[in-house]
Amino acid sequence: MAHSTYPSRQPDYRAAYWQKYRRERLPYVTKTCADCGAPFSPRTGTQARCDDCMRPACPVCGARFKQARRTQRTCSRKCAALADPERTRRICEHRGNKPRTYHLRHRDKHGSAADREWREKVFERDDWTCQACGKRGGRLQAHHIKPFKEYPDLRHSLSNGQTLCIACHRKTETYGWSKYWHGKGRKRCSQEVLDLGAA
Numbered sequence: 001m002a003h004s005t006y007p008s009r010q011p012d013y014r015a016a017y018w019q020k021y022r023r024e025r026l027p028y029v030t031k032t033c034a035d036c037g038a039p040f041s042p043r044t045g046t047q048a049r050c051d052d053c054m055r056p057a058c059p060v061c062g063a064r065f066k067q068a069r070r071t072q073r074t075c076s077r078k079c080a081a082l083a084d085p086e087r088t089r090r091i092c093e094h095r096g097n098k099p100r101t102y103h104l105r106h107r108d109k110h111g112s113a114a115d116r117e118w119r120e121k122v123f124e125r126d127d128w129t130c131q132a133c134g135k136r137g138g139r140l141q142a143h144h145i146k147p148f149k150e151y152p153d154l155r156h157s158l159s160n161g162q163t164l165c166i167a168c169h170r171k172t173e174t175y176g177w178s179k180y181w182h183g184k185g186r187k188r189c190s191q192e193v194l195d196l197g198a199a
Helices: 011-025 077-083 085-094 113-125 166-170 178-182
Strands: 140-144 161-165
Touching: 077 085, 113 140, 113 161, 140 166, 161 166
Parallel strands: none
Antiparallel strands: 140 161
């Protein structure tokens, strides 16, 4: 194979050529910053703000940071708390309070400290034994004899609790959705099909 008589250009020659090319022709495009109105050379075609406006200085610590949104004024939550103590006080004041319409969108949740204590007391009273089949130990569940949702006053009453294994708990009438399908919601499944006549 015949080799070319021309000497091959090294990468440093290419770099020097393009550096000279850019120096002669920069800036390619000049835009006006949407925030401060200063002219700048964008790094991308969609850049609308200059680098100083895109990376402002934090008023608390002075470090430059990239804004996640236009309204972000500080670099971190710690600096935000130092910049506006009143905001932190308002957040702490309402933390943990559920909105007034929470009960319309969410079912009462299990798993609170009171629920855990009640369940432990039921297990200790029944000696960790299923009250239906007599099996001791294993995976046990505390069953509400009167439904959790319909009797809020008896939710943490020890007399309303019963220790059951998972298999026996599933056989109860109030387990899961069984009461809905066999109770007041049963009419949905047993509606008669109306005869609209032959087509």
